[in-house]
Amino acid sequence: MTEITNIALDAMGGDNAPSEMVKGAVDAVRKEPAMKVFLVGQKEVIEKELAKYQFQKEQIEVIPASEVIETAEPPVNAIRRKKDSSIVVGMKMVKAGKADAFVSAGSSGAILVGGQTLVGRIKGVERPPLASLVPTKKGVSLLLDCGANVDARSSHLVQFAKMGSIYMEHVLGVKNPKVGIVNIGAEEEKGNALVKETFPLLKELSEINFTGSVEAREIPHGQVDVVVCEAFSGNIILKLYEGVGAVLISKVKEGLMSSLRSKLGALLIKPALKQTLKAFDASEYGGAPLLGLNGLVVKTHGSAKAKEVSNTLLQCVTFKKQKINEKIRECIQTDAVSAE
């Protein structure tokens, strides 16, 4: 018998909640029979949305949560005070083992704080990194930490490298993934204090395929599969990716409208261009998991639509099937033992 993956989905988080969250859940359960989605949030609004769709009733259940955590709220306070919010209720389901995963497009801060305090870390994991897939010339790379822990230490980065490597190998199916540390030059002696301290530690690890420094310029070329950095740099990389891409594309579109000739050309290239841009759209690749927790917590874009929500839910199934958390636990605990 196939094991069911149970996922709590924050129906209230993100710019397009609840409609796109509900639609994403319906799309996902239609594709994957071995999945159950718990839509967490305000019962009436969710049920009104759900009424629009046909689906296997036993695959979707509404879990009431009356409060909503807003993006602007200070996260620690929000998690502490709004006990009946969709984020707190959903995360507690993971903690209690009622759900394997929690997915939300809501406040990043609240998800990070809640993940650590409500779901809790795998024993031995010092800091759970937020990992995000970024598009490259060759496919995708995993960037971590892209926002969870600023001012990280070298021991954190070493764990990020291990967890990222496990994720790329077992969720994305990249064999012996190449791991690089973000640096401002290719040479070992380059870098800031943190990178200089971390580099030799990564070099020593036998369980990952560490290939050295990766300059930011080489990330979009797909030089490595796992891009390790602390959260300040990682967040810059993730956001700049979006920004440069958006501006360049809007510039190209503007250019195409500049003359009659180019307008005609634009009509002809539209399908090909659309295909290209789709490959470079981060939302194609689902959300960003917070790795190293006792259960899976995934943050999707605040602007996530049904497609991203659905892709993220399907990723949770792979994550469970591949026993990623068990693999992380083993890898981190082996270390703890050998360090004693």
Next chain:
Amino acid sequence: MTEITNIALDAMGGDNAPSEMVKGAVDAVRKEPAMKVFLVGQKEVIEKELAKYQFQKEQIEVIPASEVIETAEPPVNAIRRKKDSSIVVGMKMVKAGKADAFVSAGSSGAILVGGQTLVGRIKGVERPPLASLVPTKKGVSLLLDCGANVDARSSHLVQFAKMGSIYMEHVLGVKNPKVGIVNIGAEEEKGNALVKETFPLLKELSEINFTGSVEAREIPHGQVDVVVCEAFSGNIILKLYEGVGAVLISKVKEGLMSSLRSKLGALLIKPALKQTLKAFDASEYGGAPLLGLNGLVVKTHGSAKAKEVSNTLLQCVTFKKQKINEKIRECIQTDAVSAE
């Protein structure tokens, strides 16, 4: 009488030396009669290149320097040992007042080290930042520090903000330029330790138009004119700009070749697309000045061709005319006095 700007140009630095350096010098002096370029490097090869062009003989002079510093050489050693290298000879001309500026496409490390040790800092300047113009939706912004000082302190960032503001106002002609600090969220309480410490110091400054945090996503949209950060982040931003741009454009081109229909379209849009991409090409905007030195030192791309070299030389004229260094000196020293 118009004052002449004297510029020492490293004829031996960069991937396209000496031919493109020499061509760039010739192009620049043809455009600007009030400029003299000293081509520093191996006399015979430079003269052979020069022989290809017509120009006012008194505007270009060859200064012999027999050695060349390679990009891979450890910079401190290279500057110390290769006394007769084009970089050392050219920088000493600035130090001695024989040249107002030194321009090189050679080893970044050697230029940074040489700038500090041979040309020297303006009194009161703690760390000279490398400033680079990056293309945006609206035009260009100045990014600094983009590579000179890793692990910088808040007092350094405050000086970067001031120097960048002077540069944008007086070299680029942006009135009351908006200054932002790179951060991983728009709110004041966000950020790593360095940003949290620097933010209130920038807020206090009356002489700059500080507008708060700037997320990496907003940099390409041109949210601020001066983008302040420490060198590790700045280098990531600069390099990722190049990388995402290059990969996205190659993907678009690949897409255009995917069908007969799109190939026809590609022919029609070619001129418009070329125009667009030109606006997003960093080499259009000349080199990156190292600010806060007793004289101007400018690093161009290692891959710089004549156009970038020529643009950079012309920028040096504006830099001198606008008395940028005097303005920096005043601004930094006013501070030193008021701090006493």
